[in-house]
Amino acid sequence: MKTLLAVTLVAGLLTPTAAEPSHVEGQLPSGAAYVMDVPADWNHTVLLYSHGYAPDGVPNVAQNAPSDATRSTLLDHGYALIGSSYAETGWALEKALPDQMSTLDEFVRRFGSPRQAIAWGTSLGGMITTGLAERHGRRFAGALAMCGLEQGGVANWNNTLDPVFAVRTLLAPGSTAPLVDLPDQATALGSVGELSAALTAAQATPQGRARTALAAALHNIPAWTDPSLPEPAPDDYDTAQRNQYQSLIGTVYVGLSWRQEAETWAGGNPSWNTGVDYTGMLARSSVRTEVEVLYARAGLSLAADLATLAHAPRLSADPAAVGYVVQNLTFTGRPETPLLTIHTTGDALVPVQAEHAYADAVHRSGRDPLLRQAFVRRGGHCSFTAGEMLAALEAVQHRANTGFWPDTGPNALNAAARRLDPDATHAYLAYRPAPYPRPFDLAR
Known part of the structure; x- marks a missing residue:
């Protein structure tokens, strides 16, 4: 002792x-x-x-x-x-x-x-x-x-990739904004601007808001995100989604601008989503019910959007960069x-x-x-x-x-x-x- x-x-x-x-x-x-x-x-x-x-x-x-x-x-x-x-x-x-x-x-x-x-x-x-x-x-x-x-570190950058990937796939279909292998801050901030604009536009429709909630759920962004505001009621999914949208703007910035800094340290991309089951990930999410309710209200097929994510081209990691983040710090x-x-x-x-x-x-x-x-x-x-x-x-x-x-x-x-x-x-x-x-x- x-x-x-x-x-x-x-x-x-x-x-x-x-x-x-x-x-x-x-x-x-x-x-x-x-x-x-x-x-x-x-x-x-x-x-x-x-x-x-x-x-x-x-x-x-x-x-x-x-x-x-x-x-x-x-x-x-x-x-x-x-x-x-x-x-x-x-x-x-x-x-x-x-x-x-x-x-x-x-x-x-x-x-x-x-x-x-x-x-x-x-x-x-x-x-x-x-x-x-x-x-x-x-x-x-x-x-x-x-x-x-x-x-x-590896888990952080992997899961930071997931909501950004969902935003690009579901809210900016056809976008070629790079999500990884970002050579400089100008490139990263260009992607930030494009995806942030897609998120803002999506807030104007029930369908866009539901898809934003799905992207947030893949990162487990909670319903209550601002200590200066009251906690939403458990079934106040509209307030929860609005809070998540505002936080997701920040997630996109971190997931691209800060990622570019991390990739510079690592010498490449340390993240991947090859083989990731986004349907299973949503099933384990802390805000899954919110997503299901908002999709039903919007008249959207959640299964169809999950299938879109499943078939979207995936991103692979640079093994040497993964090794760097394993060392610094996993x-x-x-x-x-x-x-x-x-x-x-x-x-x-x-x-x-x-x-x-x-x-x-x-x-x-x-x-x-x-x-x-x-x-x-x-x-x-x-x-x-x-x-x-x-x-x-x-x-x-x-x-x-x-x-x-x-x-x-x-x-x-x-x-x-x-x-x-x-x-x-x-x-x-x-x-x-x-x-x-x-x-x-x-x-x-």
Whole structure:
């Protein structure tokens, strides 16, 4: 059992310290920037934060916390907070993991070895955190992956292809807009414009809206996607479809513009839909009933459209590019340190079914005791309250301190979140996501 920290615990979280933090910025040999905040009365736990996706051309700054609120609370409670920018933007997994480990090494060089290091991150940073747990887990006492791409890289790009393929096939028949092997951003954005225009035009008719819902269902885009709007009623398929249409515009952008960046890293196309059964995929979708209802209302044959998808020319992958994304980054399901993942149920960018994919991989690898998963009932990507994130981090800290997981059920996590963030409304719930549409992992 790991040695307990020499600090007082109050319901699991460290008692606040009174000291002001010190702030350090610098640059790693790779060119990545790093940032470190270390309280004078440090509790000897360091939190290594991995930030989310930064597209090419966007400022790439070092980050050591997901929000100002979490940063302030954790510094007040004695944690050291560190993180890097990663040396590159885009699908930068090749650079991100070594840059994060170099940041931890630099922290040790400057401040000495911590009693514990915990990895945590959001979105692509959640994926990086899971990669750290699998590949460098012995350096960490625990890990927290929030709203991460837990399906892994190959599965992500495969399933991102599916709705874009459906949009082109059903809403822009005859289009030759390229979906893969995108040589540059101009080509990618040309396809984005053409398919986005087709989606917008489709919203004008019941038939177009039904086909848009089918495309969304292949990616499991949920009915509730915006935390600023109320959750649609279970049978309010019109509102659900409107939300999915708006999210699908973003999916088309990610599935083409961001894909082009990923293909540049991979040296080719890492995705395929050869042999994919879209009828079976719809049958497993979390929003299948909505699609069936909207097709019936529109007087369309769902079977005919599925047959159109089945007979449309398919796309093949470049094996070398697949190999690159296997390495950067596809999961084995074998974390080497305790890992907690959290996800919102209404995440359109990284649908919650990604968590099912990782749980299956962990189960096949026989490491279920190391994994816990929790879910928040809310629309949006990474739309957690500060309290929800802090409660999850507290659970990881408890596991690191004691060797045993605390109660990670919704009642316990909501109670902790209310204690840590009393002014917000917290929404952990009991939930099991549907299967991921296109799982791909290295579990064995």
